[in-house]
Amino acid sequence: MVDYSATSFKFDFSQWNFPEERIWLHKSSAEITWKICTFIPVIAFGLYGNFIMIYLIATNRSLRTPTNLIIANMAMADFLTLLICPAMFMVNDFYQNYQLGCVGCKMEGFLVVIFLITAVLNLSVVSYDRLTAIVLPRETRLTFTAAKIVILCTWILGVLFASPLALYRSYRVRIWKNFTEIYCKENTSILPKYWYVLITILVWLPLGIMLICYIAIFYKLDRYEKRVLSREHPLTVSYKRSVAKTLFIVVVVFLVLRLPFTILIVLREKYYTTDSTVNSGMQLFWYFSQYLMFFNAAVNPMIYGFNNENFRRAYAQIWCVKRWKATAKVKEETNPNGSHYCCYCAFMKKQKVKETTQEVTTTAKASIGTSSNQHIEGDGFI
Template sequence: MDDLQPVRLHKNISQLLRLINDPNDLLSRTGYTILAVIIGVFSVAGIFLNVLVVVVTISHRQLRQPLNFALVNLAIADLGCAIFGGVPTMVTNAMGYFSLGRLGCVLEGFAVAFFGIAGLCSVAVIAVDRYVVVCRPLGVVMFQTRHAVGGVVLSWVWSFVWNTPPLFGWSSYELEGVRTSCAPNWYSREQGNMSYILIYFLLCFAVPFCIIMVSYTRLLWTLRQVTKLHVTENRSTIRVEMQVARMVVVMVIAFLLTWLPYAAFALSVMFNPSLYIDPLIATVPMYLAKCSTVYNPIIYIFMNRQFRDCAVPFLLCGWNPWASEPEGSEADTTISSVSKSHRVTPT
């Protein structure tokens, strides 16, 4: 009988912790399990894909060039988000409540925000990279290692600067959604917290979004002008322009699907105190953001012919089913060829 007391005590403590962290039954046990499976699948896939990007880049010298630095930086940021954000969320969902304590909440919230914003800034740096390569005619601006390193360093510094204030009292990291993960405090109506969230939204979402839109708009405009110049010499330039346009549309849509719901949710909650959002619905934007660790490497890296031609044989023991793909059929290859027509060498 006495031997059962430690077991009962542990059970009671676990139940008490669950009540403290989640006083309401926000989701059934099956619901938490489903969420754990979803985030687990995306986290494992994200870890695998982004580790693959880093390993392949290290293994192939031709990939270690300035234009690929931002791509690898994006993979590292997504890897951090998957490891420090996706995996803990999978564990807490599997348990049905946030079991990491207050310190764990702060660390998890900071890690997700830090790696997430660094990745978001990396996407903006990629857009600027492509703008510089394509839209600077006659080699006026050569994209060099110092530019690439500067963009990478800026993305991490920018993210660090704007994600550390909650650690020192300007806002905070709190449980969100179904209360199995943490994020910046979107709910507090205190003036200091609202000022932080507003500045955070403007500098960490609006600014990168504007950079991406301006850079890709200029890129498409430049390609359009090149198409007009070469249309009588090479009829394939129209097809080339359409490929790049599709690539840009996919990138922008992916960005909006990842970050716009999260930003819209945060602003809605902040500016409308009476607004009620079901916790399960409030969890969706967070999952969309964390799932970017999977489709970012697919869109930005494995759609890049140069990376793909190195990664596929690496995975398939030397076999590449796309080896016979004709030159110029890849959008990123097209960007390089267009830049050469402007006498800017991307490699």
């Protein structure tokens, strides 16, 4: 196979025909439709969830803790990811020729990686903060000043790590006899190797930090469980199980949604170093691996925000939510024997029962901490 990209400035391609079997210009209407239909719910859900997270922290003094400032910064990165990146990704996927122009070629991957790296760096900080809150309660906790410094550093590091994707990509136009080819070219001697650095930062580094922190947290809670059993406080044992369930969900969701992207980078290296042609299966895997990364940004508010009772209480106080709840209550009172079922009301009733149990649990946990001159702090997403 001739490496046309390496010789594009040495030969006049206008004397050759572009292979007609490879001309498709844009995907079929059916494929475009189902891809848009799978993206729109994720984008809408993610934008709403991340916006609500930022809004609640900004407008509620009780939620403006150093840890929640980090979570708000992560929500901002996820919000920008879902606002900008899926549209660019879908345009590139739908058309054969590159549609975003010279500026888009430089900025596309650059912006995506800035937002993703900023989000995972904040996620790593949150994991470490949970470690100090539960396992090392006597250590110095994160302060507002430190949180602001961390937020600034995450964006600076995001820009630095993403900069090669702007420096080593170039916009190309290649004129064939029967076709004008427009594409965004990566430096194949640098960027394929650099992607391994990025997946280490985007996947393996935060995953390693989460595993270390959460194993230490679980070990600490396991020691408390033994004390609880000896003092016959079974509710605190259920608290430990609830925390274990939350930590399990955090790690598994992160791993499942980001592991395909890691595999994709390895496969990209294969196609760069061999004469293999990208087949339809690889194109489909490319789409879903990117889709899962965006889906991760959409579900983060549920994992790191609404999994916390303080966020749920603040959310319930938003005027539109209160109005929705009041309307549902009126309908229920006017038609008590009807078949109407309100999902929101059922969810809130379930959460009230859960919160009542957690309050009793926290009381039992605090009594144990007092008797042993130790304590476990419970703020944050756990």
